[in-house]
Structures are given as C-alpha cells and as structure tokens.
Amino acid sequence: MLDVLGLRKVHGPDPDGPPAVADLDFSVAAGEFVAILGSSGCGKTTMLRCLSGLVPPTAGEVLLHGAPVTGPPKDMAFVFQDYSRSLLPWMTVRRNVAFPLRYQGVTGPAARTATEEALAAVGLAGRGDRFPWQLSGGMQQRVAIARALAYRPKLLLMDEPFASVDAQTRAGLEDLLLEVRERYDITVVFVTHDIDEAVYLADRVLVLRPPAHVSLAVDVDLPRPRHQVDTKRLPEFGRLRAELFAALDGGGRDAAAPAPSPADAG
Numbered sequence: 709m710l711d712v713l714g715l716r717k718v719h720g721p722d723p724d725g726p727p728a729v730a731d732l733d734f735s736v737a738a739g740e741f742v743a744i745l746g747s748s749g750c751g752k753t754t755m756l757r758c759l760s761g762l763v764p765p766t767a768g769e770v771l772l773h774g775a776p777v778t779g780p781p782k783d784m785a786f787v788f789q790d791y792s793r794s795l796l797p798w799m800t801v802r803r804n805v806a807f808p809l810r811y812q813g814v815t816g817p818a819a820r821t822a823t824e825e826a827l828a829a830v831g832l833a834g835r836g837d838r839f840p841w842q843l844s845g846g847m848q849q850r851v852a853i854a855r856a857l858a859y860r861p862k863l864l865l866m867d868e869p870f871a872s873v874d875a876q877t878r879a880g881l882e883d884l885l886l887e888v889r890e891r892y893d894i895t896v897v898f899v900t901h902d903i904d905e906a907v908y909l910a911d912r913v914l915v916l917r918p919p920a921h922v923s924l925a926v927d928v929d930l931p932r933p934r935h936q937v938d939t940k941r942l943p944e945f946g947r948l949r950a951e952l953f954a955a956l957d958g959g960g961r962d963a964a965a966p967a968p969s970p971a972d973a974g
C-alpha cells in the first residue's frame with residue numbers, strides 16, 4: 709500500500725547538506741500496523757512529513773497505492789503529538805471534527821453523520837458542543853483521533869500521539885486506537901519513543917537510526933486482541949522488548965547483528 713524508496717531529506721537550501729533522512733526504504737501492507745522507534749532527533753517527524761506529502765523529499769520517493777505522493781493524499785489522515793495546537797480553540801469539538809471533511813467534498817448531513825459516528829467511536833458522544841479548552845488533555849487527543857476517523861482514512865500517520873497524556877489515559881487511547889483501526893480497516897504508521905507501546909500496538913516495529921534509515925525490523929506475532937496486562941506478561945513480549953531496547957541502546961548494533969537473549973529483558 710505504502711512504499712518508501714530511497715528516501716532522502718535535507719532541510720535547508722543546500723541538497724548536499726546533512727540529511728535528516730537518508731536511504732530510507734520500507735513498505736507497509738494494507739491493514740498493517742507499523743510502529744517506528746528511534747532516538748530523539750533521528751528524523752522520525754521529518755520522515756512522517758515526507759510520507760504525508762507535507763514536505764517534498766530531496767531524493768527518493770513515496771508511493772501510495774503505487775502512485776507518487778506529491779501532496780497530502782485524500783485518504784490519509786495525520787495525528788500530531790501536540791493536540792493543543794492541532795485543535796482550533798474557537799471551534800466546538802463538533803466543528804473541529806467536521807472541519808477537514810470539506811476538503812473531501814463531504815458537507816451537510818453526510819458530514820454530520822460522519823462527525824457524530826467518529827465522536828461516538830472515541831467515547832465523546834454528546835460532547836460535540838464543548839470547546840477544546842473545556843476538555844482534559846486525554847479528551848482533546850480523542851477529539852484529534854475522532855477528526856482523523858471522521859475523515860475515513862485508509863492510511864493513518866501518527867506522530868507520538870499519546871506522548872503528553874498520563875499512563876492510564878495513554879493505555880485507554882492505545883486500546884481505542886486498536887479497536888477503531890480494526891473496525892474501520894485502517895493502515896497505521898505510528899511513531900513513538902516508547903518500546904512497550906510499539907510492541908503492544910504493532911504488527912511490525914522498525915527501528916530508525918540517524919539520519920533516519922531502518923536499522924532493524926521486527927515482526928510482532930503477539931495474539932490479537934491485545935490486553936494491557938495479559939499481552940505484556942507474555943514471554944514473547946519481554947523478548948521483543950529486550951531486542952528493541954538493545955537495538956536502540958546498543959550504539960553500533962545494526963540489522964545484521966544478532967538479537968540479544970531474552971535474559972536481557974528488563
């Protein structure tokens with residue numbers, strides 16, 4: 709569904725300057741949930757912006773359904789980390805959710821139905837008349853997710869979407885995301901700093917090293933539906949966690965290096 713081929717991105721006018729993304733190659737299958745881990749500043753956000761068509765790559769290409777992405781695709785939605793800046797404070801929750809639909813030509817009753825369904829899917833039915841600033845941080849992030857869902861994306865790009873909420877809310881939002889992506893058959897690319905979150909959510913985890921390139925790809929064969937306690941108790945969860953921790957922490961470790969033993973699990 710999504711192919712990233714030899715992607716390179718240099719910020720600034722000099723194409724020979726230091727790249728934020730270099731030699732980045734990976735593909736995402738329809739319906740797959742891919743989590744992306746990488747240290748701070750390794751180029752994850754830059755990569756997502758190239759995937760979304762918000763910024764043009766310096767070299768290489770991004771293909772969606774086989775066609776080059778040259779601007780934000782109609783069937784893609786993006787959820788940012790900072791919901792406080794992504795929601796429009798002067799609009800009600802309902803209008804915030806409905807706002808992007810006009811770009812798909814969805815208005816009137818169809819927009820109202822999509823909006824109410826999305827708010828119900830994130831547990832915010834009946835809160836449409838509130839303003840974002842009247843809601844808690846976790847609720848605001850649910851509005852941002854509802855806005856993405858109302859758009860009925862085939863591809864959802866998420867940039868550390870749960871980084872600024874407390875652990876309990878975060879767990880709830882993770883489970884909500886798994887449930888709605890299952891229900892609406894959405895392909896997800898999810899950037900996070902959190903190894904446990906990546907393993908818990910994903911079908912596959914990619915580890916990026918700077919400048920953003922894939923240093924390790926790990927399949928996550930944990931049973932679904934996942935459960936915050938039971939899944940995390942599985943030995944395979946601990947093994948994957950240890951492997952990814954070593955890949956992120958291990959300096960020179962790269963894709964070809966042997967995986968650490970499960971005994972390394974913390």
Ligand SMILES: Nc1ncnc2c1ncn2[C@@H]1O[C@H](COP(=O)(O)OP(=O)(O)OP(=O)(O)O)[C@@H](O)[C@H]1O
Pocket residue numbers: 719720728746747748749750751752753754755
């Ligand atoms: N608009 C920009 N102009 C110039 N340099 C930029 C720009 N955006 C990002 N960079 C640089 O590109 C590199 C990668 O940044 P990016 O935000 O993509 O990393 P990240 O992995 O998402 O970081 P974090 O996890 O801290 O959010 C950094 O060195 C950053 O300073």
